[in-house]
Amino acid sequence: MENMPRTKTEGLFFSILMTFLMVYAMVCYNIALNLGGMSNQVFLMAFGELRIMWPAALILEMLVLSKPIMALTMRAVTPEMPPMIIILIRSAITVCLMCPSMSFIAAVLFQDAGAQLPALWVQTAVFNFPMALCWQLCFAGPIGRAVFRLFFRRKSAAAPLAVRRNSTEIQ
Numbered sequence: 001m002e003n004m005p006r007t008k009t010e011g012l013f014f015s016i017l018m019t020f021l022m023v024y025a026m027v028c029y030n031i032a033l034n035l036g037g038m039s040n041q042v043f044l045m046a047f048g049e050l051r052i053m054w055p056a057a058l059i060l061e062m063l064v065l066s067k068p069i070m071a072l073t074m075r076a077v078t079p080e081m082p083p084m085i086i087i088l089i090r091s092a093i094t095v096c097l098m099c100p101s102m103s104f105i106a107a108v109l110f111q112d113a114g115a116q117l118p119a120l121w122v123q124t125a126v127f128n129f130p131m132a133l134c135w136q137l138c139f140a141g142p143i144g145r146a147v148f149r150l151f152f153r154r155k156s157a158a159a160p161l162a163v164r165r166n167s168t169e170i171q
Contacts, residue, residue, distance in 0.1 A: 016058060017148065025135050025140065026132060030049075031046055049110065060105075065101065073086070077090075088137060100125045
């Protein structure tokens with residue numbers, strides 16, 4: 001797929017970017033839920049939790065879940081599928097694995113769960129999943145891919161052919 005990470009450096013950049021976009025939004029969402037609504041203060045408050053949750057998400061995604069995400073994606077897609085459908089499937093699978101994992105980390109670190117940890121974990125994951133999926137598919141994914149393209153522009157193989165075809169037609 002054109003304009004997607006191909007090297008380890010590109011993959012690291014993309015992972016750092018996407019985890020930031022997802023974690024910051026989800027931390028804001030959870031703080032707003034806890035406060036009973038959204039306010040401007042939430043955007044600043046989120047940076048406190050972001051210091052912990054962003055590295056946790058990055059480590060989890062890169063070292064623990066990247067292989068299962070890829071394996072599940074490869075089982076779900078076929079070579080005939082359009083690239084955007086493959087991207088959407090991979091994004092959805094990522095949310096399906098990351099959301100419960102990150103919800104567990106958040107329940108352990110930020111909620112006084114005690115013996116109620118399993119119930120709070122499930123509640124947190126259920127509240128977070130719809131937001132995480134919508135945010136990933138509609139906002140973070142498109143924004144992340146657009147930013148990635150700004151930093152890692154690739155020339156299309158079809159462009160030189162089109163230029164040659166147009167130049168011969170003019171003559």
